[in-house]
Amino acid sequence: MEYNELGKTGLKVSRFGLGCMRFPQEEPEAIRMVRYAIDHGVNYLDTAYVYKGSEVTVGKALRENYRNKVVLATKSPIWNIEKHEDFERYLDEELKRLGTDYIDVYLLHNLNPQHWETVKRFDGLTFLDKMVKKGKIRHKGFSIHNTFPAFKEIIDSFGWEMAQIQMNILDENQQVTIEGLPYAAAKDIPLVVMEPLRGGSLLVNPPQEVLELINSYPVKRSLAEWCFRWLYDKPEIKVILSGVNTMEQLQDNLAIFENSAPQVMSAEEQELIKAIQKAFENRKAIGCTNCKYCLPCPQGVNIPKVFSMYNRHQITKPHNVQKIAYRCEMVYTKSSGDHCIACGQCEEKCPQKLPIIELLKTSHKDLLEESTFNAAAK
Numbered sequence: 001m002e003y004n005e006l007g008k009t010g011l012k013v014s015r016f017g018l019g020c021m022r023f024p025q026e027e028p029e030a031i032r033m034v035r036y037a038i039d040h041g042v043n044y045l046d047t048a049y050v051y052k053g054s055e056v057t058v059g060k061a062l063r064e065n066y067r068n069k070v071v072l073a074t075k076s077p078i079w080n081i082e083k084h085e086d087f088e089r090y091l092d093e094e095l096k097r098l099g100t101d102y103i104d105v106y107l108l109h110n111l112n113p114q115h116w117e118t119v120k121r122f123d124g125l126t127f128l129d130k131m132v133k134k135g136k137i138r139h140k141g142f143s144i145h146n147t148f149p150a151f152k153e154i155i156d157s158f159g160w161e162m163a164q165i166q167m168n169i170l171d172e173n174q175q176v177t178i179e180g181l182p183y184a185a186a187k188d189i190p191l192v193v194m195e196p197l198r199g200g201s202l203l204v205n206p207p208q209e210v211l212e213l214i215n216s217y218p219v220k221r222s223l224a225e226w227c228f229r230w231l232y233d234k235p236e237i238k239v240i241l242s243g244v245n246t247m248e249q250l251q252d253n254l255a256i257f258e259n260s261a262p263q264v265m266s267a268e269e270q271e272l273i274k275a276i277q278k279a280f281e282n283r284k285a286i287g288c289t290n291c292k293y294c295l296p297c298p299q300g301v302n303i304p305k306v307f308s309m310y311n312r313h314q315i316t317k318p319h320n321v322q323k324i325a326y327r328c329e330m331v332y333t334k335s336s337g338d339h340c341i342a343c344g345q346c347e348e349k350c351p352q353k354l355p356i357i358e359l360l361k362t363s364h365k366d367l368l369e370e371s372t373f374n375a376a377a378k
């Protein structure tokens with residue numbers, strides 16, 4: 001495993017970080033995976049108050065002398081904050097869940113203009129400084145799924161020690177954008193990257209053209225390896241978080257990161273990535289990462305599942321398999337897109353800024369159009 005310094009924190013961190021948002025449901029298996037990762041050199045763990053059950057599981061995994069082997073990062077649920085004291089109350093709850101008396105890197109979660117106002121209104125920055133003095137946290141950071149201007153404003157407003165952004169081969173021009181990398185570096189802010197595979201969606205039935213491109217390249221690498229390689233090539237990125245949910249994925253990722261040095265990509269490799277990006281963009285899939293922040297919908301619409309079925313349908317059509325599944329699973333359980341009443345709650349919460357209401361309409365229409373199943377059912 002390659003290690004590097006996390007900016008002015010001085011922490012030595014593994015280039016591969018374990019994202020703890022998508023653990024398997026069976027807790028013993030999740031614990032086994034966390035310990036396996038640590039035993040194989042991963043020392044950066046990223047969780048959050050809102051990742052269901054994750055902090056408790058991580059806390060259990062870190063018993064038996066594992067705690068002192070890791071840099072533990074977790075996040076404050078800004079959208080739950082209603083007064084200054086809430087910040088410390090949530091932090092204390094997180095410390096208890098994690099079974100530790102300090103957090104190495106504490107992040108204000110998912111800052112956007114609205115949450116940033118909450119931070120300012122309830123003096124969240126003073127809270128961070130106070131917690132460092134009390135020893136409850138060691139270093140201060142934030143995560144963001146918002147625009148480059150929002151990123152700049154937040155970076156310039158405080159003595160942050162790190163930032164966590166979304167970046168992958170399809171997000172060069174989305175959210176913080178690739179411009180954020182040199183900007184953060186110029187301010188001595190090391191970056192941790194999340195969603196390197198867009199919640200795994202980049203690997204689910206990629207376009208045939210992408211497979212042909214990587215298969216015909218002289219050096220054989222999997223699509224996952226190309227995606228990670230493009231990220232670890234960038235010196236501003238110190239940790240790449242992968243939210244694996246099986247032991248097999250974990251082992252596969254560990255192998256990819258064995259030689260993960262920056263500035264390793266040749267001009268030909270960069271060209272290959274450009275061609276892969278173009279092939280993905282031609283497919284026009286919905287960029288949902290399955291993070292589920294938009295749920296629950298008060299009308300019971302299973303938003304990420306509708307989008308996942310729509311995306312799969314773009315790959316499998318003209319076959320009707322997804323249309324049939326949509327009718328059987330979604331329409332039957334009243335979780336299909338047509339139950340949306342356009343209240344807008346989900347769009348406010350979506351870190352990808354997807355126009356969910358419109359996308360639900362088009363997805364539902366496309367998935368419900370005449371199919372063999374519909375015709376047979378008449």
Ligand code: SF4
Pocket residue numbers: 296297298299300301303339340341342343344345346347356357360
């Ligand atoms: S806009 Fe539609 S999908 Fe979104 S929360 Fe409201 S009802 Fe649910």
Ligand code: SF4
Pocket residue numbers: 287288289290291292293294295303304349350351352353354356
């Ligand atoms: S629609 Fe947005 S919030 Fe909902 S799962 Fe997809 S990316 Fe996440």
